[in-house]
Amino acid sequence: MDVYRASKSRSQNRKGWYVTFRHPLRKDATGKVGLKVRRGLGTADDQEADLLVKQMNELLLDDTLWSIHAKSRARSLYDERVIAAFYEDLEPMQMTDLKAVRERELPYPRREEDYNQIRFTGGHERYEGLRQLLGLADEPFLQSNAIHAPHYELEWIACDSPTYEAVVTFLPFEKTKAYMEECVIKAAISYACDGGDHELARHFLQHEHEPFALRQLIGTTPAFYVTRFTATQPNVSVNEQVQEYIEIIRSQALQVRERLMETHDFTEKQFTYPTDDVLLAFEETWRGEIEFTLLIDALMEEVEKRFHSLPQGRWTYTSEEWPECWRFQAKDPNVTLRILSILTSQDESKCGKLLTPLVEGIRVRGSFSGRKGIFTVGPEKTDRVLSTNTMKGIDQSHTLVWVQETKRDSYDHMLPTLRYLISTGQIEKLHLCMHGDESEEWQRHAGQALEILLNDVKRELGWTAYSQAERQILRNSLYFSVEEVYERTIHTIEEYELLSVHPIYTNMMLSLIVKDACDAFYQKLETQDGLREKALCRRFAELGEDEYGGMKPQALMFTTLTETFYRSFFTQPSGWSHEDLTNDKREKAIAAICMHFSKALRTYLQANVCHQQIAEWQGAYGRNGKNANKKRAQDLNGIFEEVLPSSHRLIDQPKCVKHLYGLMKEAIESSGGILLS
Known part of the structure; x- marks a missing residue:
């Protein structure tokens, strides 16, 4: 039997000690037992740290304690910090929600305070919208281009405050x-x-x-x-x-x-x-x-060592003694902005002295331009399928402002976001702000490009989607200034009301709709090289993420299901409770159902693709040796089939149809619709 030993070390910018050891039950990426782990000991005292390391070495020598079932017995023998360091790694890892960390340190205003949450999206132009509203056009950390688009989430709470505060969260260890x-x-x-x-x-x-x-x-x-x-x-x-x-x-x-x-x-x-x-x-x-x-x-x-470059502030640390977040405040806004510029610089001449790659998110609170609101910008990519994090950011906003260059020849990069908003019942959030040349010629060009985009929507999601998007963009929300958007939306925080309009559905076609969704998902699911597939498995198995290198299986599954149900079911009711209804009322009733369905579906997929199959993801990641790539591909296929089976296996897995029927039924009835069995 291998002998495992623990040792203590001190963090670069901390007085406290942490312990490092090779875990006798956890495997590394090569499939070998003995993964190296690091955990904080919660003490700066040398003698106390030595005692804890001694206890860890005793535990590492006693293989009768190497089981999660032996945790209670080990508790009677060793310090709780030793127990946490050893047994925490025997349970599936849950990555810290860093947005929740920022919320803990610097919370959003309460909803009753009437703060509109405006999210800027689009290409790198989205930062232009934030600069305009905050009056910070010259700030380097808000500058963006197609090459150096920020990779972190930026949240700005604009309020009447005598101080300027910021909290920065960092990539986990x-x-x-x-x-x-x-x-x-x-x-x-x-x-x-x-x-x-x-x-x-x-x-x-x-x-x-x-x-x-x-x-x-x-x-x-x-x-x-x-x-x-x-x-x-x-x-x-x-x-x-x-x-x-x-x-x-x-x-x-x-x-x-x-x-x-x-x-x-x-x-x-x-x-x-x-x-x-x-x-x-x-x-x-x-x-x-x-x-x-x-x-x-x-x-x-x-x-x-790069964390040393930050000035004095308040730090919090993870169990690995790794910086989790850093908070500071100042009375001078220029001081706050200067520090944020240090944190987010992309200056190639300063390579080796920057902290930028480790920044995961920034939240700022202060008084800027006399405006009130919560403004966010995320690290969005213009892929055909939006990432799960981008979807969540849209869901949490009250208003979504797409900032678009008027002189762009094509607006097709807007299509994934537009499809998402329509199929999840959130199209009324969208406001389009054209940036750049405002001449009559370019306004006409923008209108023509948008009409082409709307025709793409009609081709993929149907006439109802075209009608919703056309009304929202061309009639209600096309602007040439973010100030117009702000004034239009600042007092429009609304909850969806239960309408006295009842669409009537029958479930006769449900099996065919699910079959269409299955076929579409597996057609869009692309095979990648072995290294990328292994890295994807690691994201699910160890890092609490669901995408890598353009592979977004969970987001693709969600998008495929919501769009298929929108196009083939929700927009095709068998009848209505009233015949003399306007299209506007019909579309709002359908949007309410789509919103309920998408929320329930996201929870369902998160549980069934990620949490309940963590052992399967870990097994796929741990594949090594001959034919490992082929076996890993089979593992992945098995994981996906468990949630959304291929169409030829649907008859053998009726639980998929049953689960989706339950989600659909609850969405329809909770939104005031009627489902006839």
């Missing part, structure tokens, strides 16, 4: 470590597969699929800026420490490559054109090297 490991792995793979120094530097210093720029935290190298289009290196000084990291990756990449060619009979050609078998074998071997662990530990320690 495990998520930061995951990003770093993926950068190191991809850098080594790219070099081993003949990518050269510039590919190694590019993947090491900038995450391939996430907005995590490691170069901003540890420094950069000229090779990062070299591309296949230009071989000239810019005037960037060589960072010796970064160069040392790169040398380690380079030498280890070649050693792992040679070993795989010997043990797996891989050829030079297979590394030049790598398959999933090559990529996954390389990752598994590289992760198992002690040099990999030492490199990640060194990088995490170096990154942790």
Whole structure:
């Protein structure tokens, strides 16, 4: 039996001690038992820390206590801090809701105080709307372009306050470590597969699929800026420490490559054109090297030093002794804005001294421009399927302002958001603000582009969707100034009322509708390379997330179901309780049903795709060795089939139809509709 030992260490910017040890029951990414964990001891006293480490070592030597069922017995023997450090890792990890942390530190005004929550969306122009309302056009941390769009959630509480307060939440320890490991792995793979120094530097210093720029935290190298289009290196000084990291990756990449060619009979050609078998074998071997662990530990320690750059404020920490949030206040707004600029800088000349990649969210409260409200901007992407976080941000807002350049040739990037608002009954939140040239020519151009967009809506969701969107955009909510939007919506916080209009439905077509949704989901579900599928499994299994690298299975499932039910069922009632109803009343009644259904469906999918199948996600992530990629793909298919089976298996899993029928029935009846069985 392996001997597991614990040791104590001190955080870079803390007096308190934390314990590190390899867990005898938890597996790392290579499938080997002995995952390295880190937990705070809650003390700055050396002797007390030594006593706790001694207790942990005793626990690690007693394998009769290595079970969640032995937790109560261990409690009678050891300090509660030791119990928490060891047994917490035997239960499914629940990532901290960092928005809830910001709410705890700096809460939103109460609803009865009549604060409208306005969310700005769109491309990088969405920050223009926030700047205009707050009168902060020159603030660098609110500047955005297509290349350097902020990756964090920004929340601004504009109120009558004598002080200016801010709370900043940071990426969790495990998520930061995951990003770093993926950068190191991809850098080594790219070099081993003949990518050269510039590919190694590019993947090491900038995450391939996430907005995590490691170069901003540890420094950069000229090779990062070299591309296949230009071989000239810019005037960037060589960072010796970064160069040392790169040398380690380079030498280890070649050693792992040679070993795989010997043990797996891989050829030079297979590394030049790598398959999933090559990529996954390389990752598994590289992760198992002690040099990999030492490199990640060194990088995490170096990154942790960046928190020293913040001025005095109030810190809170996680159980790993990792900064969770930082709060400060000032009487001078310029001081607040200057500190926020330090936190969110994208200045390439300051690489190695920035904290930007670790910022997860910012909430500010203060008096700006004499306006009152809650204004938010999120890290949204213009993908065909919105992320779950983007959907939640829209749901929580009272008003959604899409800021759009008038001179754009196409507005089709608006389509996913528009489809979401319609299919979830929230289209009345939308206000469109055109930014840029306001001449008659460009206003006419905007109208034509919007008409093309509305025709796309009609093609995908039907005539009712077209009617709803057309009325909301072209008649009610097309503006050329965010001030107009603000004045129009500042006093329009409304709850949906139960209408005295009753759509009547029959459930005869439900099985066919569910079959259509199943077919659509599996047609849209794209197969990805083995590394990305494994990284997706890690998000579900360990990081409390549901997407990676463009893969959004839970969001795709939600979108497919809501749009299918909207198009094929909710907008097709068998009749109405009154015949002389206006289209407006009919559409509002349908919107109320869609809103109830979408809320219930989100809860259902969160429970059934994530929480209830956490063991399946962990098993899929832990796949290694021969045929691991094929088995992982089967695992993923099994997870999805459990919730939304493929159409040919629906007859064998009637519980899917039963669950969806229950959600649909509750949504219709709670909104005043009638469902005939």
